[in-house]
Amino acid sequence: MARKHKSPRTLRKVENRYDAAGSGRRMAGWNAPSTGPNKAVVGLQKIRDRVRDAVRNDWAGASSVRVWTTNIVGTGIMPRLRTKEAKLKEKLNKLWNSWVPFADADGVLDFYGLQLLGARTWFSGGELFIRERPRRPSDGLPVPYQVQLLEGDMVPLLDTAIWPGLQAGNMIYQGIEVNPIGQRVAYWFYKQHPGDNPPAAMPQELTRVPAEFVQHLFDPQRPGQMRGVSDMASIAAKLRNVMDFDDAVLEKQKLSNLFTLFITRALPSGSEDSITGLPFSGDPNEPIAGLEPGISQELLPGEDVKFSTPPDAGANYTDFMRMQNLGVAAGMGTPYELLSGDVKDVSDRTLRVLINEFRRLCEQRQWLLFIPKMCQPVRASWAKYAELSGVLTPDEAVEARNVDWAPQGWAYIHPVQDVQAKQLEVEAGFRSRSSVISERGYDPDSVDQERADENKREDQLGLKPDPKTTPANKPA
Numbered sequence: 001m002a003r004k005h006k007s008p009r010t011l012r013k014v015e016n017r018y019d020a021a022g023s024g025r026r027m028a029g030w031n032a033p034s035t036g037p038n039k040a041v042v043g044l045q046k047i048r049d050r051v052r053d054a055v056r057n058d059w060a061g062a063s064s065v066r067v068w069t070t071n072i073v074g075t076g077i078m079p080r081l082r083t084k085e086a087k088l089k090e091k092l093n094k095l096w097n098s099w100v101p102f103a104d105a106d107g108v109l110d111f112y113g114l115q116l117l118g119a120r121t122w123f124s125g126g127e128l129f130i131r132e133r134p135r136r137p138s139d140g141l142p143v144p145y146q147v148q149l150l151e152g153d154m155v156p157l158l159d160t161a162i163w164p165g166l167q168a169g170n171m172i173y174q175g176i177e178v179n180p181i182g183q184r185v186a187y188w189f190y191k192q193h194p195g196d197n198p199p200a201a202m203p204q205e206l207t208r209v210p211a212e213f214v215q216h217l218f219d220p221q222r223p224g225q226m227r228g229v230s231d232m233a234s235i236a237a238k239l240r241n242v243m244d245f246d247d248a249v250l251e252k253q254k255l256s257n258l259f260t261l262f263i264t265r266a267l268p269s270g271s272e273d274s275i276t277g278l279p280f281s282g283d284p285n286e287p288i289a290g291l292e293p294g295i296s297q298e299l300l301p302g303e304d305v306k307f308s309t310p311p312d313a314g315a316n317y318t319d320f321m322r323m324q325n326l327g328v329a330a331g332m333g334t335p336y337e338l339l340s341g342d343v344k345d346v347s348d349r350t351l352r353v354l355i356n357e358f359r360r361l362c363e364q365r366q367w368l369l370f371i372p373k374m375c376q377p378v379r380a381s382w383a384k385y386a387e388l389s390g391v392l393t394p395d396e397a398v399e400a401r402n403v404d405w406a407p408q409g410w411a412y413i414h415p416v417q418d419v420q421a422k423q424l425e426v427e428a429g430f431r432s433r434s435s436v437i438s439e440r441g442y443d444p445d446s447v448d449q450e451r452a453d454e455n456k457r458e459d460q461l462g463l464k465p466d467p468k469t470t471p472a473n474k475p476a
Contacts, residue, residue: 037222038174041229044157048125051232054239055124060325061232061239063339064332069119071362074408076112077375080443083399089445092400095391098142099382105133105148111378118149118217118374127152127218127228129187130374131209132381137389145385147378152228154189156206163188165208174226176216177208184211217373219365235331242324249317333361352413359410371405379403409440 020027041047054061079096081089103111122128129150137144155175163172169180177186188206218228232239322342329336335354337343343351380401387397412418425431434444458464 037220037225038227040222041174041225041227044126044227044229045153047229047233047236048152050236050240051126051230052124054232054236054243058239058243060242060328060339064232064328064334065120065123067334067338068123068332068362069116071358072119072366072370072407073112073115074441076115077366077371077405077407078441079375079379079403080406080438081399082402082404084445085399088396088399092392092396095142095386096382096400099145102141103147103378105131105146111147114147114149115370115374119370121149121151122217122228122370124230124232125152125228126230126233127216128374129155129189130215130217130377131189132213134385143382143386143391144389145382150189151193153194155187155227156190156194157227158188158206163206176226177211184216186210187214187216215373215377217369219369231332235328238324238327238331242321242328246321334358355413363407366407375405376403404438406438406441406443409442 035042051061055065056062081092083089083092100111103109104114109117118128118130129152131148131150133146133148135141135144135146158172158175160166160172166172166177167179167185170177170185172178172188175188176184177188179185186208188208191205191207216228219231220228325340326336329339332339335358337346337351337354338358346354383392383397383400386392386400387394392400422436426433426436437444437447
């Protein structure tokens with residue numbers, strides 16, 4: 001018997017597919033353009049402006065940036081030399097520490113302050129440009145080199161194949177020059193910030209800076225993305241609406257407390273006005289006393305007051321605001337409890353889970369973005385210019401670049417339990433004591449030297465406790 005086959009039309013009817021790919025009534029209003037990674041950031045300047053406005057004027061926006069910068073940078077991400085040569089290590093650390101106060105090309109911050117400013121600029125503006133600024137030996141710096149931080153506004157969203165100074169065959173995409181194989185070869189910067197209204201006598205010319213002198217810090221969300229967008233872009237509209245709602249409720253409460261009592265009296269014609277003492281005229285244009293909280297105001301005969309009764313936030317206000325701020329916190333990747341300071345009804349165990357998850361996200365951004373795009377390039381350039389100026393030999397410059405970066409250690413959630421857990425890990429051989437010290441943001445060599453110095457000093461001063469009197473050796 002011949003075998004029957006289903007027609008192609010029948011097969012299409014039973015074909016499985018994603019609901020999100022449908023075009024029926026449920027999805028008719030969902031207009032999702034198929035834009036590329038760079039076309040999708042059209043309006044980037046408007047996004048930056050609105051996010052910065054939210055950071056300036058909205059407590060949730062300001063708190064989000066503050067929480068992130070505090071946990072990413074803390075008091076600074078420090079370089080730790082890998083060399084074990086004590087004299088070389090001392091020389092390199094001394095040279096680095098003497099340069100740190102002069103790191104800022106604007107002369108405002110030291111290097112660790114630049115880290116904080118860089119993180120704040122990155123999270124509020126979505127990107128940061130770090131420009132290498134060589135200096136003359138006559139400038140008197142320990143190493144003739146400084147760092148300049150530039151906002152994303154300094155690089156225009158310019159797309160062109162023809163521009164004065166543009167190399168043949170290269171293209172400019174969103175202010176970034178790329179060669180025919182797509183490599184970044186230069187950045188085009190304004191000479192002054194376009195938002196500072198430079199004088200008309202100083203035209204906004206663009207300056208070409210080779211890519212070897214610039215680091216571009218941003219978190220690309222799609223392959224091929226050229227410019228960075230703030231994480232707050234997805235919640236900027238919500239931030240504004242919640243802020244407007246909160247302000248409206250506050251104004252309503254202020255207005256509802258302006259007055260407490262109105263008095264109306266039916267005065268006969270020709271009688272005196274109880275307020276002015278003059279014959280009552282009934283003039284409707286006569287001003288009343290200024291309104292203040294708690295005032296008692298008499299009205300003219302025949303006048304009355306009616307109050308509007310808008311919906312009261314009442315018992316729903318707290319829950320509504322909390323739900324909105326939960327969405328804001330989720331959009332920024334910030335635990336709601338850290339964003340708002342509201343730890344009501346949060347158990348100790350739940351808080352530990354939240355903080356550990358947030359710390360994992362912080363470490364992801366520290367080690368995959370911030371350290372490789374800001375910290376290590378600055379250190380490498382510092383070593384390069386120290387070598388070029390003759391302060392370091394080529395071999396010393398190699399060791400100067402060879403560092404591990406140590407972010408500030410996380411605070412203990414349960415100091416006793418956390419320390420005991422690390423002690424057990426070391427004793428069981430699961431990790432080294434040096435790794436525990438490094439995790440706290442300290443240099444193991446420095447800690448060991450400090451311990452040795454303290455033991456020596458205690459021996460010299462006779463401060464060592466008597467083993468017979470220590471708790472561990474007392475009889476039961």
